[in-house]
Amino acid sequence: MPERKRAQRADDMADGANGPDTTKDGPAIRLGHLYPDQLNMYGDRGNIITLRRRCEWRGIALHVTPLDCGEPLDPAAFDLLFIGGGQDKEQSEVARDLRKVKGAALHSAVADGMPLLAVCGGYQLLAHGYRPAEGPELPGAGIFDAMTIHFGKRVARCIGNIALDIASPVVGASGGRSAAGESSASSAGEHLDLGVRTLVGFENHGGRTYLGPDVRPLGRVLAGHGNNSEDGFEGAVYRHAFGTYLHGSLLPKNPHFADHLVRLALERRYGAEEATRLITLLDDTEEWRAHNAMLARLGVLSASSTTRQPAVRS
Amino acid sequence: MSAHQPQTGDTTGTDTEQAAAGRATAEPAGSVSGSTPTVARAALAVVAGRAAGALSRRLHRGGGTSLPGLVAQRIYPDVIAHLAAQLRHGAVVITGTNGKTTTSGMTAGALRAAGRRVWRNREGANLLRGIAAALIIRAQPSGRLRWDGDAAAVFEVDEAAFPAVVAVVRPRVVAVTNLFRDQLDRYGEVDTVAERWHTTLRDLPATTTLVLNADDPAVAALAEGFAGHVLYYGVENTAQDGGADSADGAGEVVDTRTCPRCGGVLAFAPRFYSHIGHWSCPDCGEARPAPAVAAREVRLERLERACFTLVTPEGDARPITISLPGLYNVYNALAAATIGQAMGAGVEAIVESLSHFSAAFGRAERIAAGDRTVQLLLAKNPTGLNEVLRALAAVPGPLHLLLALNDRAADGEDVSWIWDAEVERAAGFAAQVTVSGTRAFDLALRLKYAGIAPARVESDPAAALEAALVATPPGETLYVVPTYTAMLAVRAELERRGHTPHYWEQRDAGA
Numbered sequence: 001m002p003e004r005k006r007a008q009r010a011d012d013m014a015d016g017a018n019g020p021d022t023t024k025d026g027p028a029i030r031l032g033h034l035y036p037d038q039l040n041m042y043g044d045r046g047n048i049i050t051l052r053r054r055c056e057w058r059g060i061a062l063h064v065t066p067l068d069c070g071e072p073l074d075p076a077a078f079d080l081l082f083i084g085g086g087q088d089k090e091q092s093e094v095a096r097d098l099r100k101v102k103g104a105a106l107h108s109a110v111a112d113g114m115p116l117l118a119v120c121g122g123y124q125l126l127a128h129g130y131r132p133a134e135g136p137e138l139p140g141a142g143i144f145d146a147m148t149i150h151f152g153k154r155v156a157r158c159i160g161n162i163a164l165d166i167a168s169p170v171v172g173a174s175g176g177r178s179a180a181g182e183s184s185a186s187s188a189g190e191h192l193d194l195g196v197r198t199l200v201g202f203e204n205h206g207g208r209t210y211l212g213p214d215v216r217p218l219g220r221v222l223a224g225h226g227n228n229s230e231d232g233f234e235g236a237v238y239r240h241a242f243g244t245y246l247h248g249s250l251l252p253k254n255p256h257f258a259d260h261l262v263r264l265a266l267e268r269r270y271g272a273e274e275a276t277r278l279i280t281l282l283d284d285t286e287e288w289r290a291h292n293a294m295l296a297r298l299g300v301l302s303a304s305s306t307t308r309q310p311a312v313r314s
Numbered sequence: 315m316s317a318h319q320p321q322t323g324d325t326t327g328t329d330t331e332q333a334a335a336g337r338a339t340a341e342p343a344g345s346v347s348g349s350t351p352t353v354a355r356a357a358l359a360v361v362a363g364r365a366a367g368a369l370s371r372r373l374h375r376g377g378g379t380s381l382p383g384l385v386a387q388r389i390y391p392d393v394i395a396h397l398a399a400q401l402r403h404g405a406v407v408i409t410g411t412n413g414k415t416t417t418s419g420m421t422a423g424a425l426r427a428a429g430r431r432v433w434r435n436r437e438g439a440n441l442l443r444g445i446a447a448a449l450i451i452r453a454q455p456s457g458r459l460r461w462d463g464d465a466a467a468v469f470e471v472d473e474a475a476f477p478a479v480v481a482v483v484r485p486r487v488v489a490v491t492n493l494f495r496d497q498l499d500r501y502g503e504v505d506t507v508a509e510r511w512h513t514t515l516r517d518l519p520a521t522t523t524l525v526l527n528a529d530d531p532a533v534a535a536l537a538e539g540f541a542g543h544v545l546y547y548g549v550e551n552t553a554q555d556g557g558a559d560s561a562d563g564a565g566e567v568v569d570t571r572t573c574p575r576c577g578g579v580l581a582f583a584p585r586f587y588s589h590i591g592h593w594s595c596p597d598c599g600e601a602r603p604a605p606a607v608a609a610r611e612v613r614l615e616r617l618e619r620a621c622f623t624l625v626t627p628e629g630d631a632r633p634i635t636i637s638l639p640g641l642y643n644v645y646n647a648l649a650a651a652t653i654g655q656a657m658g659a660g661v662e663a664i665v666e667s668l669s670h671f672s673a674a675f676g677r678a679e680r681i682a683a684g685d686r687t688v689q690l691l692l693a694k695n696p697t698g699l700n701e702v703l704r705a706l707a708a709v710p711g712p713l714h715l716l717l718a719l720n721d722r723a724a725d726g727e728d729v730s731w732i733w734d735a736e737v738e739r740a741a742g743f744a745a746q747v748t749v750s751g752t753r754a755f756d757l758a759l760r761l762k763y764a765g766i767a768p769a770r771v772e773s774d775p776a777a778a779l780e781a782a783l784v785a786t787p788p789g790e791t792l793y794v795v796p797t798y799t800a801m802l803a804v805r806a807e808l809e810r811r812g813h814t815p816h817y818w819e820q821r822d823a824g825a
Binding site for chain 1: 498727756763
């Protein structure tokens with residue numbers, strides 16, 4: 001019973017105005033929200049609200065369970081994981097818990113194809129580590145083959161609106177390392193094919209992230225800084241785990257990416273065929289309007305060229 | 315996005331401004347030109363600054379609210395310290411995330427009711443140059459303050475400019491209202507801001523009085539290591555669940571979750587909103603300090619008023635009704651009452667002035683627009699928006715709304731925060747919603763995910779106001795909930811239509 005109560009708390013947390021769960025016996029996705037009390041900066045809540053609504057509009061329930069410090073992670077209990085960003089003080093608390101409590105289970109879950117979204121601080125924490133300008137290195141969970149370095153206060157933070165191309169080839173993206181290493185771990189030469197090839201958001205990070213050979217970047221930076229403001233790439237992908245600096249919130253204005261996560265979660269639970277049946281088309285007029293308005297403002301791509309598969313209007 | 319210029323003469327923060335602030339504190343008096351005597355230099359700065367302001371006003375360039383300060387500081391970086399030192403009754407500096415403008419308005423009212431002459435900085439001109447301007451327009455060509463400095467200054471100061479301002483103004487009273495996440499892209503994270511304030515306060519002399527919100531753990535903790543006298547204020551209890559129902563706020567983002575001393579997870583009993591309430595740490599025993607000035611039996615009456623009993627250190631218990639909505643304005647009144655105490659205003663003057671206080675610029679301000687009424691409710695961060703929506707929920711609906719989201723420098727370029735706010739609350743009372751601002755599409759999307767379909771989306775605030783007013787039946791009120799620069803734009807449009815005076819002509823201009 002405490003499980004149910006905690007899930008209810010999480011539901012309240014994600015979206016207070018929600019009615020009772022009306023799809024108890026229908027399809028459902030079980031979302032594990034890692035460290036919601038510590039990592040909730042920069043509109044992370046918007047990602048949960050978006051997943052919830054886009055599921056509900058399709059008759060799919062979204063059960064959100066907060067996974068706090070000290071609690072073990074049971075990968076079998078979830079179809080999707082989310083971790084957001086937080087303040088420095090909170091992040092060290094989380095790093096400790098990842099190391100001592102949840103790290104191993106998280107590793108095996110991702111290796112087993114568990115879909116996961118890690119934003120900003122969460123992205124940094126799930127990589128090898130964070131090296132501050134001074135003081136000891138903060139070790140991470142090592143899910144992403146990447147390392148974040150902070151070069152001190154004299155180096156400007158990466159702040160501003162950002163747009164990515166997620167459908168361009170990524171060879172040579174791993175900080176100059178050979179692409180050969182990529183094929184071993186991540187799906188070789190693959191890029192996301194989500195119909196629309198752009199992602200938009202807002203980034204705000206002091207650390208610079210450098211990718212190793214075992215991950216590929218999420219996308220190429222069309223406008224903004226990205227991982228390190230040097231190599232022109234943003235984020236990291238390893239199997240079905242996605243790390244990114246994009247908030248804004250990320251998912252509301254990128255419905256194709258939100259649906260990709262929903263699909264992966266459904267596939268994991270119900271298989272590909274059932275997932276395809278459940279992912280019905282939605283009217284995303286408002287989503288694309290906000291998405292395209294940001295693309296137009298950044299002047300990176302004309303709005304029309306970005307949509308191979310235009311939004312369905314019902 | 316530096317191409318976006320804010321629409322007033324003063325932004326609430328740009329890089330050049332911050333750099334200028336840094337220079338002003340770094341350079342000792344006379345270092346710019348050792349051969350020019352200080353007094354002559356101050357006089358020159360005053361004359362040049364005032365001339366620039368007069369010219370700007372004549373050209374209608376946004377009222378020139380801080381241009382005089384900018385010019386004068388260029389000529390004589392120590393001009394603020396030089397003039398502030400002449401204030402016979404000292405200066406009050408008020409900072410915090412929310413409530414600065416209302417609190418400083420209430421404070422000025424209390425001090426005036428106590429017979430003081432009060433000088434304030436202009437609304438929105440809350441960086442170092444705005445403070446400089448406020449002093450320069452009250453100075454004579456000789457470099458001396460008018461009335462021989464027989465006045466008290468009340469300055470509302472931007473969170474980031476606070477250290478630089480305090481260093482030169484040397485205030486008699488410093489007040490901190492609250493600390494919430496706000497413009498993370500500009501100010502940084504909540505902990506970063508708290509640390510900066512703490513360092514600033516530790517450097518102040520023991521003659522300074524510090525006024526702190528006891529109910530905000532991050533603010534209460536600022537007393538640690540402070541040399542001077544500390545006066546806390548807080549809310550003891552509310553007479554109803556309307557503004558302080560903890561279940562109602564279960565989904566709210568809490569910005570200060572852990573104990574400022576030991577890092578343990580704080581307990582709240584009760585929690586009024588966000589992390590504001592009666593907090594304690596189960597781990598180390600640290601707890602909300604007992605307030606010297608308190609509100610008991612708070613009753614919120616729709617958007618019109620809040621009633622409470624004001625308890626003072628002398629043991630007075632005085633019933634007060636303020637004509638402003640929401641518990642957050644009760645906190646503003648408490649802050650002003652406590653500052654008034656520290657500045658020697660009697661309880662009579664405080665109660666009298668609070669009872670007659672009318673809304674500050676854009677903060678629950680009511681403006682007649684022909685046969686409709688427009689009420690402006692500024693909301694610039696998640697907690698601010700939550701409190702405005704909570705207050706609106708108490709108005710018998712359904713309500714006509716205009717929501718406007720800008721992402722200019724003074725608003726913060728990151729609009730992620732709208733997803734942290736409980737916009738869902740508006741689904742219960744929204745009749746028709748117009749969405750506007752530079753990020754109108756983002757706001758429309760936020761509403762969609764809250765289950766609200768906007769009636770119209772119109773980026774241009776003037777056009778949006780026109781459409782929203784047409785859609786509001788005669789005799790009814792249009793509630794406008796804008797971010798900072800969106801509020802200025804809506805207000806400018808109301809001015810253009812002749813509904814309200816220019817704001818720089820409005821306030822204590824001749825005082």
